Amino acid sequence: MSEEMITVNMTVNGEAVSKTIPVRTHLVDFIRTELGFTGSHLGCEHGVCGACSVRVDGDVVRGCLLLAAQADGCEVLTIEGITDTGEISDLQEKFVERNALQCGYCTPGMLMTAAELLAQKTEMSRDDIREYMSGNYCRCTGYHAIVDAIESINNERLGG
Amino acid sequence: MGFIHPYDRPNSYIGRTLPRSRAKRAVAGRGRYTDDITPPRTLHAAFVRSPYAHAKILNIDVEAAKDASGVKLVMTGSELAEMCTGPWVGTLKVFENMKAEPQHPMAVDRVCWHGEPVVMVIAETRAQAEDAGELVVVEYEELPVVINKETALDPGSPVIHANLGDNKAWEHTLGSGDVDKAFEEADHVLEETFYFGRHTAVSLEPRIVLCEYDKGTEQLTIHTSSQCPHMIETVFAQTLGVPEHNVRIVAPDVGGSFGLKIHTFGDEIAATAAAIQLGRPVKFVADRLESFLSDIHARENRVKAKIGIMNDGTMIAAEIDDLSGVGAYSQYPRTSVFEANQILNISFGPYKHPNYRARAQVVYLNAVPTSQYRAVGHPIGISVGEFMMDWAADVTGLDPFEIRRKNIMEDDSYPRPIGSGIPMKDLSHQACLEKLYGLMAYEDLLSEQTELRKKGIYRGIGVAGFIKGTAPSPVGYYGAGGARIAAQDATTVKLEPSGGVIVALGVTDQGQGVDTVMEQIAAAAIGCSMDHVRAISGDTDATPYGGGTYASRATAIGGEATYQAALDLRREILHMAGILLQADPNELDIVDGHVVNDGSNEPRIPLSEIGRIGHFQLGELPNNYQPVLSHTRRYRLQDSPYIYTNGIHGAYVEVDVDTGWIRHLKHWVVEDCGRIINQQLADEQIRGGCVQGLGGALYEHCIYDDYGQLQNGTMADYVTPMMSEMPDIEIDHIQTPTSESELGAKGAGESGTGAAPGVVMNAVNNAIKPLTDGRVTEQPITPEIVLGALGKI
Numbered sequence A: 001m002s003e004e005m006i007t008v009n010m011t012v013n014g015e016a017v018s019k020t021i022p023v024r025t026h027l028v029d030f031i032r033t034e035l036g037f038t039g040s041h042l043g044c045e046h047g048v049c050g051a052c053s054v055r056v057d058g059d060v061v062r063g064c065l066l067l068a069a070q071a072d073g074c075e076v077l078t079i080e081g082i083t084d085t086g087e088i089s090d091l092q093e094k095f096v097e098r099n100a101l102q103c104g105y106c107t108p109g110m111l112m113t114a115a116e117l118l119a120q121k122t123e124m125s126r127d128d129i130r131e132y133m134s135g136n137y138c139r140c141t142g143y144h145a146i147v148d149a150i151e152s153i154n155n156e157r158l159g160g
Numbered sequence B: 001m002g003f004i005h006p007y008d009r010p011n012s013y014i015g016r017t018l019p020r021s022r023a024k025r026a027v028a029g030r031g032r033y034t035d036d037i038t039p040p041r042t043l044h045a046a047f048v049r050s051p052y053a054h055a056k057i058l059n060i061d062v063e064a065a066k067d068a069s070g071v072k073l074v075m076t077g078s079e080l081a082e083m084c085t086g087p088w089v090g091t092l093k094v095f096e097n098m099k100a101e102p103q104h105p106m107a108v109d110r111v112c113w114h115g116e117p118v119v120m121v122i123a124e125t126r127a128q129a130e131d132a133g134e135l136v137v138v139e140y141e142e143l144p145v146v147i148n149k150e151t152a153l154d155p156g157s158p159v160i161h162a163n164l165g166d167n168k169a170w171e172h173t174l175g176s177g178d179v180d181k182a183f184e185e186a187d188h189v190l191e192e193t194f195y196f197g198r199h200t201a202v203s204l205e206p207r208i209v210l211c212e213y214d215k216g217t218e219q220l221t222i223h224t225s226s227q228c229p230h231m232i233e234t235v236f237a238q239t240l241g242v243p244e245h246n247v248r249i250v251a252p253d254v255g256g257s258f259g260l261k262i263h264t265f266g267d268e269i270a271a272t273a274a275a276i277q278l279g280r281p282v283k284f285v286a287d288r289l290e291s292f293l294s295d296i297h298a299r300e301n302r303v304k305a306k307i308g309i310m311n312d313g314t315m316i317a318a319e320i321d322d323l324s325g326v327g328a329y330s331q332y333p334r335t336s337v338f339e340a341n342q343i344l345n346i347s348f349g350p351y352k353h354p355n356y357r358a359r360a361q362v363v364y365l366n367a368v369p370t371s372q373y374r375a376v377g378h379p380i381g382i383s384v385g386e387f388m389m390d391w392a393a394d395v396t397g398l399d400p401f402e403i404r405r406k407n408i409m410e411d412d413s414y415p416r417p418i419g420s421g422i423p424m425k426d427l428s429h430q431a432c433l434e435k436l437y438g439l440m441a442y443e444d445l446l447s448e449q450t451e452l453r454k455k456g457i458y459r460g461i462g463v464a465g466f467i468k469g470t471a472p473s474p475v476g477y478y479g480a481g482g483a484r485i486a487a488q489d490a491t492t493v494k495l496e497p498s499g500g501v502i503v504a505l506g507v508t509d510q511g512q513g514v515d516t517v518m519e520q521i522a523a524a525a526i527g528c529s530m531d532h533v534r535a536i537s538g539d540t541d542a543t544p545y546g547g548g549t550y551a552s553r554a555t556a557i558g559g560e561a562t563y564q565a566a567l568d569l570r571r572e573i574l575h576m577a578g579i580l581l582q583a584d585p586n587e588l589d590i591v592d593g594h595v596v597n598d599g600s601n602e603p604r605i606p607l608s609e610i611g612r613i614g615h616f617q618l619g620e621l622p623n624n625y626q627p628v629l630s631h632t633r634r635y636r637l638q639d640s641p642y643i644y645t646n647g648i649h650g651a652y653v654e655v656d657v658d659t660g661w662i663r664h665l666k667h668w669v670v671e672d673c674g675r676i677i678n679q680q681l682a683d684e685q686i687r688g689g690c691v692q693g694l695g696g697a698l699y700e701h702c703i704y705d706d707y708g709q710l711q712n713g714t715m716a717d718y719v720t721p722m723m724s725e726m727p728d729i730e731i732d733h734i735q736t737p738t739s740e741s742e743l744g745a746k747g748a749g750e751s752g753t754g755a756a757p758g759v760v761m762n763a764v765n766n767a768i769k770p771l772t773d774g775r776v777t778e779q780p781i782t783p784e785i786v787l788g789a790l791g792k793i
Helices: A027-034 A079-084 A089-098 A107-118 A126-135 A144-159 B021-027 B077-083 B126-133 B179-185 B229-240 B266-278 B288-294 B338-346 B378-396 B400-407 B429-439 B442-454 B514-526 B554-581 B607-615 B679-698 B751-771 B783-789
Strands: A005-012 A015-022 A053-056 A059-062 A075-077 B043-049 B055-061 B071-076 B117-123 B137-142 B168-176 B188-196 B208-214 B219-224 B247-250 B282-285 B301-309 B315-325 B355-363 B458-470 B489-495 B501-505 B533-536 B588-591 B594-597 B603-606 B630-635 B643-655 B662-672 B728-733
Touching: A015 A027, A027 A053, A053 A107, A059 A107, A075 A079, A079 A107, A089 A107, A089 A144, A089 B021, A107 A126, A107 A144, A107 B021, A126 A144, A144 B679, A144 B728, B021 B514, B043 B126, B043 B266, B043 B288, B055 B117, B071 B077, B071 B126, B071 B266, B077 B117, B077 B266, B117 B126, B117 B266, B168 B338, B179 B301, B179 B315, B179 B355, B188 B378, B208 B266, B219 B229, B219 B266, B229 B247, B229 B266, B266 B282, B301 B338, B301 B378, B315 B338, B315 B378, B338 B355, B338 B378, B338 B458, B378 B400, B378 B458, B378 B679, B378 B751, B400 B429, B400 B458, B429 B442, B429 B458, B429 B643, B429 B662, B429 B728, B442 B458, B458 B751, B489 B514, B489 B554, B489 B607, B501 B514, B501 B554, B514 B533, B514 B554, B554 B588, B554 B594, B554 B603, B554 B607, B554 B630, B594 B607, B603 B607, B643 B751, B662 B679, B662 B751, B679 B728, B679 B751, B751 B783
Parallel strands: A005 A075, B043 B282, B219 B247, B315 B355, B501 B533, B662 B728
Antiparallel strands: A005 A015, A053 A059, A053 A075, B043 B117, B055 B137, B071 B117, B168 B355, B188 B301, B208 B219, B208 B282, B301 B315, B458 B643, B489 B501, B489 B630, B588 B594, B594 B603, B643 B662
């Protein structure tokens, strides 16, 4: 049985890409293996852990639950893309300073979601942060340092 | 030596919080994990796994799979066995009378657990390999299943491995004093039975191997997500008959490990065999379902405990009887009996009781093999001991802090053995307990608890002390047991021509910050800036042979090796500087990368000049001095079996007495992990460890049905802690350096996991105490269990 193929066109991290791929290719596999952006990780491949979180047309989605074909015509940003734009450079620096990551496998997805939360530019409690971030699992840190880092950047941004 | 005291020199990095360089690339999405590496012409492996817990393999038909699109190889268990030097037998000589069935990397004629690998398919893509796997037809004849540890030793029980006679893997007893007499003399004898649910590591990056075999040089290179590259090298070389010096293991960034990644697995051997046979790179990544079905599991235990207490709260005797349900085989080469062994070793470990008796029985089950997972045995032993201590407090009318004050070993009473016979030294139970009392503002919590109870809000305060075995010695288990697993470790410290320093480590970094800690130690010992030091770890071609990172040993063992190697390099630098400056080396010092006169910070010669002359301008040195500038030191514990640490946790929880729901409000830890090298990294090890322990205590459970079918193989129904469920965790320290080493560091990576389950169980029981005589004695503590203890269901 020959593999059914499809041609997809999208913008990934600011660059237009066009590839012919098996129709069953998930978005995150497409980004990792076809485009070489390996910052988005696969933790569960069933939409629970959040390690594959990417931004599609402005919304953070699970890269493992979307087919690449579904993102045809979309604007996709990964951790590499939002690193290059400098959008979360303050948060990234804080994550390093506060050691809000250990193995780093969940971190790109964690930062994608945190960027979305911080973009709300609103007062938030530690419990609010914990609630919003609960779709991103971390097995190393125990979460406390992640909450510290996000809280501190939110305060800095609101204060600034 | 003055270098290990904080802040008294420009390069005193010991005790400072410094960021990790690996973290900087990880936040940019530029970490490099094994699956991020794909050499040209890489093939992909998928496995056909047993759908049965126990069955005879009658026939395997792979013809259709071989013809499928993209398929390059289909290999059965018997074909793989022919490429291997022999099956694994997971025993160690130190575990007397232990029995284990030989285990092939893939099943040969019989499957013994749901998920055991049976056939491997190699194809151009993973999807094609999985498609072809669907075409493999395996005929099975089901065999009786042993899945209940409570009946596994009954005379009528089916026996999994006929050659072993019964299902018992090992039985062990230990103790001291006259336990029976003490129970007779005790004012109160308390007995309880506890159940602990099997759980597993769930590293977010699953197990993975990328295997490459060069048929010209006969060199085998495996990139893999491993904590112990040298041990993996040894096991792969042995199993596949490749000379060990031709094997290179590279562990790049490792996405979580927690003990899972000290082990070897049959599917990884199979993928490597395929790479050897095909001469092309082969990658195998366990998907999440496969991870639940094949990663080691841990902690399936039933423990009966009994203590004797006097009216004044003094504990005079303790007894435990553990029944461990391990898997279908004993995990090679570390075995599956350590959990039971550690429970016996450490239960009631903080206390002075003179009479102790402990027995463990370990039985095989038709389930995933169990073995070492973070804090082996400790969550169980600590939960049991600390529950009994709280119960004794209730019976004698003492406060939980007060009964512990009465029974813990005094800080000035070491060295001394505990009831299991294990020697203790350099501990600080009293100092930690008093610090926790203040840290958690215990009296304020009591007042708040009382007030809220009047409003129908049930909050509980928990306390749990512990000892934790870290950094095992070579005389205790692996070495004496005959396993080729290094309990010593090694570091090479080299001065480069530029004056930069390379620190090559036998221990490894999975995000704990081991590389950074070692750079801190080396820079402090030499007397140079951190910027001039770079650690290398996780590559067996580039690092001296070592045990890797397991059992909270990296800083305690590897750190001392690094410290001593760096001091050797420092001595040589001073020797060479003495020649070049015509000075007495004893009157020279190194500060900020420059040799100076002792007591002065005025530079006389920089390390870059020492490097340049030592590597290139040898004519400036006398013929009788040949520079080495590369020093390797090894370090091991000698007489002590472990470096023990101690500490105490506090927890504050709220229980919804209508739904049984537990909300963990706040967690405190006071810990003595000896000399701290990097405080933030130590704190985060403890915090992460706590949450892993809380996961096991509250949510995580590998559930089997009566037929040995694993019922929950996704992260949606095997529940690990989410951010919203976990509390803030406040940490403080007592630092009692271990007298085993000059550096004085003990292990810190696992104790959080060890003690958190016990403290949360105590807090839950404290919360529901006004409402019931029932107690929670089972983990994970689901709402159903809480409601059961409340007598509501």
